[in-house]
Amino acid sequence: MPSINRACARVGRAALVCPTGQSPAPRRQPRPLPVRLNARARGAVHLLFRVGILLLLVVSLSAAPPEKHLSIYSTAANYSLPIVQRQGRDYVGLLELLEPLGTVSAKSDGPRWRLHYNNVLGEFTADKNRARIQGRDADLSARFILENGRGLIPLASLNSLLPRFLGGPVTLHEDSGRLFIGSVATHFTASVAADDPSHLVFHFTAPVNPSVATEPGKVRMTFNHEPLTAPASPTLTFSSKLIPSATYSESNGTAEINVTTTVPLMAGFSNDGRTITLAPAKSQPAATATPKPAAPSPQNPPSAQSPTPSLLSVPRHYFAVVDASHGGTDRGEALSITIAEKDVTLAFARLLRQELESRGVATLVLRDSDANLSLDDRAFFANTTHAAIYVALHAASSGHGVRIYTTMLPYADSEDRGPFRSWPTAQSSSVPLSEATAASIASMLKRIQVPVRTLTAPLRPLNNIVTAAIAVEVAPPASDVSALNSPDYQQLIAGAVANGIVAIRSQLGAAP
Amino acid sequence: MIPRHFFIALSILLAAVLGMSVYAWHMRGRAAATPVASVDTRPVVPPVAGATERVTLFVAYDDIGILRAQSAQIAMPSVRQQRAEELLRALIALYLDKSSPHPLPPGSDIRSVYLVDPGLAVIDVNAAFADGHRSGVLAEDLTVASLIQTLSANIPGILKVKVLVEGKQRDTLAGHADLSNFFDVSAINQLTSQLQSTQ
Numbered sequence: 001m002p003s004i005n006r007a008c009a010r011v012g013r014a015a016l017v018c019p020t021g022q023s024p025a026p027r028r029q030p031r032p033l034p035v036r037l038n039a040r041a042r043g044a045v046h047l048l049f050r051v052g053i054l055l056l057l058v059v060s061l062s063a064a065p066p067e068k069h070l071s072i073y074s075t076a077a078n079y080s081l082p083i084v085q086r087q088g089r090d091y092v093g094l095l096e097l098l099e100p101l102g103t104v105s106a107k108s109d110g111p112r113w114r115l116h117y118n119n120v121l122g123e124f125t126a127d128k129n130r131a132r133i134q135g136r137d138a139d140l141s142a143r144f145i146l147e148n149g150r151g152l153i154p155l156a157s158l159n160s161l162l163p164r165f166l167g168g169p170v171t172l173h174e175d176s177g178r179l180f181i182g183s184v185a186t187h188f189t190a191s192v193a194a195d196d197p198s199h200l201v202f203h204f205t206a207p208v209n210p211s212v213a214t215e216p217g218k219v220r221m222t223f224n225h226e227p228l229t230a231p232a233s234p235t236l237t238f239s240s241k242l243i244p245s246a247t248y249s250e251s252n253g254t255a256e257i258n259v260t261t262t263v264p265l266m267a268g269f270s271n272d273g274r275t276i277t278l279a280p281a282k283s284q285p286a287a288t289a290t291p292k293p294a295a296p297s298p299q300n301p302p303s304a305q306s307p308t309p310s311l312l313s314v315p316r317h318y319f320a321v322v323d324a325s326h327g328g329t330d331r332g333e334a335l336s337i338t339i340a341e342k343d344v345t346l347a348f349a350r351l352l353r354q355e356l357e358s359r360g361v362a363t364l365v366l367r368d369s370d371a372n373l374s375l376d377d378r379a380f381f382a383n384t385t386h387a388a389i390y391v392a393l394h395a396a397s398s399g400h401g402v403r404i405y406t407t408m409l410p411y412a413d414s415e416d417r418g419p420f421r422s423w424p425t426a427q428s429s430s431v432p433l434s435e436a437t438a439a440s441i442a443s444m445l446k447r448i449q450v451p452v453r454t455l456t457a458p459l460r461p462l463n464n465i466v467t468a469a470i471a472v473e474v475a476p477p478a479s480d481v482s483a484l485n486s487p488d489y490q491q492l493i494a495g496a497v498a499n500g501i502v503a504i505r506s507q508l509g510a511a512p
Numbered sequence: 513m514i515p516r517h518f519f520i521a522l523s524i525l526l527a528a529v530l531g532m533s534v535y536a537w538h539m540r541g542r543a544a545a546t547p548v549a550s551v552d553t554r555p556v557v558p559p560v561a562g563a564t565e566r567v568t569l570f571v572a573y574d575d576i577g578i579l580r581a582q583s584a585q586i587a588m589p590s591v592r593q594q595r596a597e598e599l600l601r602a603l604i605a606l607y608l609d610k611s612s613p614h615p616l617p618p619g620s621d622i623r624s625v626y627l628v629d630p631g632l633a634v635i636d637v638n639a640a641f642a643d644g645h646r647s648g649v650l651a652e653d654l655t656v657a658s659l660i661q662t663l664s665a666n667i668p669g670i671l672k673v674k675v676l677v678e679g680k681q682r683d684t685l686a687g688h689a690d691l692s693n694f695f696d697v698s699a700i701n702q703l704t705s706q707l708q709s710t711q
Binding site: 326330332333334341375394396397398399403405408409410411412413424453454455456457458459460463471473475 | 574576577646647648649650651653656671672683684687688689690692693694695696699700702703706707710
């Protein structure tokens, strides 16, 4: 009797068909049938396969949640860290968080993890909800995790834990991943210009530099680096038909202001980045054949003081960068048994910022706490802010009055190459402007009868700064060194330095 | 039975031994606490002899913050490198004097000066010089200008100067003056002229 299999006949070279009502019996060891396709069919199969893989990849990537970040804002630095998910909770690395803020070191010993931040000791144990900071217990909202020597703490614990390390308050926006250390928040107000309802004006308490994107019916300003905080109400409404409202929101380490509008808007920056004005864009060229906007054009032509639209140009964040020299473990000169140079420079820097800002000069203090900051970092921060003037502050017990230094450039072994400046002599092209600034400040100090000298010095980071750069060394007015700590004396000097900078402001501002 | 006078003598001797032990222990502690930096490592006798020469030293005066050119008569060897060393040692001897106008820490010394053509001088100072140096922009500026100007004014052909501490590069002298780069002698000349007047 012929077997059923034999009753099946091969059709062509690929398919196996059986007589009606018969089906092939399962073989004991089924062998895959050779599927042979011609070259064109094989190409099509390969193409389908690749498209499938691509589709799978796209679907899987689009389904993956975006990486979460924690943005940290402090007087020392603004930075962001990745947030990692462990056991369904958000965690951050504590060492990475504290590193930009001061001197930090960590050591793990089995399940124990010890972290030193400046003079504060934190002791953590893996899988425990309790830590010890400076010998006192601190509760964590979830278990401490130790991964390959890296200590992870729950995000929700930062509000209670960080003040113990930093000695000051912090504010955590847990949902949006934003952490404010100290009083660094930038606030804003928004209002429609009284004389022209088509202009929306934002005033910020500190210079900002958002990325601005325009979409149909909307202008979005994203603040990736600024410690912007919400207004009293997240939704702002305006009595303007062109710009009816704006909303504030924050998520994943950034803040956003979305402005709804019925006409295309352009953003203009002014007041050293503290004011942003949204105004209707100029009318389209005739070639586009679009009708003129219904809104009337402004009655008055833009004055010389009106903000220049600067969507393409980089606005100047700060006009002046004031650097309180030394800090952290670098105490500078021991001016007396109790007075360290780093403390005098910090107090003086804060006063100088106050004096400059009261004269309308946006000022950044590079070291606004007792933090370590390397000379390279100081130069890097000063250069990246594109400020017009960098002022390093020093204090000394010897001599009297004030010494103003410009750089003494080192022997040049390397030269600038194209747009790249040689690091040791980056200041070279700005020396004349630095000397002019020093002379301007010196004349202001002479006016108030403060002894002053202008000198050069091999003093870093002056030689690494690309803009005008000076160092101001304040000595006591007489033999009493404690006068360096006197607010009256500091105020006197700071006022004269600020006057000297303001006097040469136009020259400094014109520099590239 | 021990005679009474013998017992008294033995007690006095024992007390004396104990007293001496306490005193010796106390003196040992004091010796250990003596700072090493205060040890003057400079040779007692000048290592060179022979004809003296008139040289110009640029001496710093802290009280008014200036640099003054002063003539001095010192014994100078014939070898260029040794001349440079003796020159700077004479300057430092002035600063280590009790009536120094610009005091340097005790034990400060020049380890050696290397003259490398074309135009490079390397001044190697000892650790005491830098470790105990007073901090301050002007104080350090004066020291650097004094050393380099004295060297370049008396040893012709020097264009750039490197300052090492114990043979190693150091970032700053005492927190301010940058030692990580080469000093440009022409820039030091300019600083010297600034420092020669109180403006």
